[in-house]
Amino acid sequence: MKTAPLKREKLTREKVLDYLKKNPRGKTTTELGKELKISRKTIEKHLQLLVFENEAYMKQFGPTRVYYPNKRLHYLDFKKINLNNKTIWFDLMENEYGKYLLIQEKREEDKEFITKGSILIPLNKAKLFVNSLNKLLKENKLKELL
Numbered sequence: 001m002k003t004a005p006l007k008r009e010k011l012t013r014e015k016v017l018d019y020l021k022k023n024p025r026g027k028t029t030t031e032l033g034k035e036l037k038i039s040r041k042t043i044e045k046h047l048q049l050l051v052f053e054n055e056a057y058m059k060q061f062g063p064t065r066v067y068y069p070n071k072r073l074h075y076l077d078f079k080k081i082n083l084n085n086k087t088i089w090f091d092l093m094e095n096e097y098g099k100y101l102l103i104q105e106k107r108e109e110d111k112e113f114i115t116k117g118s119i120l121i122p123l124n125k126a127k128l129f130v131n132s133l134n135k136l137l138k139e140n141k142l143k144e145l146l
Contacts, residue, residue, distance in 0.1 A: 013046045013049060016047065017055055017056065019035070020056055020067060021069045024068065026066040026068045027066065028064060028065065028067070029043050029044055029065060029067070032047075052115070052118070053118075054070055055069070055070055057070050074094050075092070076092040076093060076094055078090060078091045085107060085108070086107045086116070087106050087107070089105075090102075090103055091103075091104070098124065099123035101126050101129075102119075102121075103121070104117065104118040
């Protein structure tokens, strides 16, 4: 019996993430491909998605990229707002480097939330972010009035 393409994609991504979690010292794309018997292109695609979804992170050492499971972030609190068919999450997180605000757009598809975009802001720069956003909105509103 064949597996549906979306289901197969999800299973592959989970396989890559599970393997990274079992190898917290990190793995290169080549190592992952050989050990999981998955093509390099497929591994790269899933690693990019895992980094985008904040499930993994990458460090580059010269030409070599090493991927690690992102278990270092601790969630402290969250707020969310619903906008039609999407939800914007505001997650307060912390790791050994400090506190962060993670803003993510998620949509519910097939009874699970899919991340569509995210931004990570160091909490000590959040005021600068909010001030810049307010300035942009204020300038835009003035242009609308003219």
